[in-house]
Amino acid sequence: MELKPARKKFIQTWGALGSQWGINKTMAQIHALLMVSHEPISMEDIMEELHISRGNASMNLRALMDWGIVYKEYKAGERREFFTAEKDLDELAVKISRERSRREIKPALKVLKEVSVVEGDSAEEKHFSEQTKKLYDFVLKADNVLDRITEYKDNWLTQLMIKFIK
Amino acid sequence: MELKPARKKFIQTWGALGSQWGINKTMAQIHALLMVSHEPISMEDIMEELHISRGNASMNLRALMDWGIVYKEYKAGERREFFTAEKDLDELAVKISRERSRREIKPALKVLKEVSVVEGDSAEEKHFSEQTKKLYDFVLKADNVLDRITEYKDNWLTQLMIKFIK
DNA sequence: ATTATCTTTCAATATTTTTTGAAAGTTTAA
DNA sequence: TTAAACTTTCAAAAAATATTGAAAGATAAT
Incomplete structure (x- = not known):
């Protein structure tokens, strides 16, 4: 080409x-x-x-x-x-992750935390609170994973794990 | 609230x-x-x-x-x-990853592969080919990681590794 | 201090994306 | 088979987003 x-x-x-x-x-x-x-x-x-x-x-x-x-x-x-x-792709990924986390994920997490304190006995209220709490935990963990994507990617132990999980 | x-x-x-x-x-x-x-x-x-x-x-x-x-x-x-x-968040993440991979990442990978075959001796051509090859490898790995985000997330060994890397 | 070279800003414009709503389509019931 | 209840489609309109270009702002050379 x-x-x-x-x-x-x-x-x-x-x-x-x-x-x-x-x-x-x-x-x-x-x-x-x-x-x-x-x-x-x-x-x-x-x-x-x-x-x-x-x-x-x-x-x-x-x-x-x-x-x-x-x-x-x-x-x-x-x-x-x-x-x-930036031509080092690991560095690139780290910077993009950090910025998106800072600008988008962190503010969303803040809101998730705020709204998950809804209290009440109705099924509706209980479900809302539970679901948003789960979302908070999930997004928090995913955010951490993203932040470490390159560390994972290049870690030999992780590579082994990928094969193992497969 | x-x-x-x-x-x-x-x-x-x-x-x-x-x-x-x-x-x-x-x-x-x-x-x-x-x-x-x-x-x-x-x-x-x-x-x-x-x-x-x-x-x-x-x-x-x-x-x-x-x-x-x-x-x-x-x-x-x-x-x-x-x-x-879908209320199971792991399932949600898996489905979103799969779809985005299929619709967006895979086609991009295809193009990266295509264009990275550029040949020639000029510094320009060499750099282009090298950089797109690196990108191909990187995106491929990142795609795999994303696809397994929940497996990582919940694996105790990985959790331990996160702490270790920190 | 003035001019020349280059960059930034931002209101106006253009483009892209999303939304609407009414007509056409579908399915069930009478 | 006709009508009623609901859903889908899609051209037109609206909204959101990106782009332009000219004026204002920098900075360095003369």
Whole structure:
């Protein structure tokens, strides 16, 4: 396969995957582009390759940097800023997990805890309280697991366990 | 806390969480409503509680059933259909993981495999091929881990390992 | 201090996604 | 077979989300 179409296809796919998981398409595409680039890229080049406006590029690069998965780089003697992506995938996964946990899971957990204190004797009230308590425990555990996904992934004992469970 | 506002708050939160993860708000809300209900609910009641149209309710219930996490129930002597949610959270997680894997991850893996065969001697081509190969391996492993999230979660050895890794 | 180069911001616009509601479809009962 | 009770479908409308582009904001060179 040729580089150009392969790159294009990869960027499209990564963008689509992103939007299915609540990350905007352009953000995921910029990230994809940077991940497969062997050297830092300027905003101008990102705009050109993805056919997007300056504003769009700027805003999404900012967002990616807020997630801690894209970095600014300065080249000596260059006025422009260049960008690179976190290329260590374990590091990438850890950062994404941490951020999603902080932004989305933790607040949801807080609410689950709040609402699960419903008291009362009716079947309705009992069931509500029980179910939300279970959800709290479950989400809490899942959150921990996600946070440690790479540690699991690469642990030999775990690998063994996977085979065992299978 | 009172049941009514607690239930409302839970449904709102679950809906918001859903949309942040690429599941539409109403779908997540219907699911939330059914999860905390101690008995099956009719479409009419769902429409009323969530203030949504008949069409919306019908389509999202269909989607939830396609995911395998909501079931139809028939009550003796009743013409209407009633709905319940999968309430076993482990089962819920397994089904969601399986579906997302099948619909989103597997197709992405296929593309990753396709594009990673790029050949050539330039640094650009080499880097592209290496990086997409790494991504393929990583996503494949992560997919397997997700698929087994509950097995991990409840395994005592793993629990011990979490503490150990910490 | 002025200009040139580059980045950010944000109101307006465009696009995508979701929702509505009425017509068509289905199933059961009379 | 007709009607009643309910569900599904889908084109149109609404809502939510993303994108643009030009003006304002930085920063460095002259």
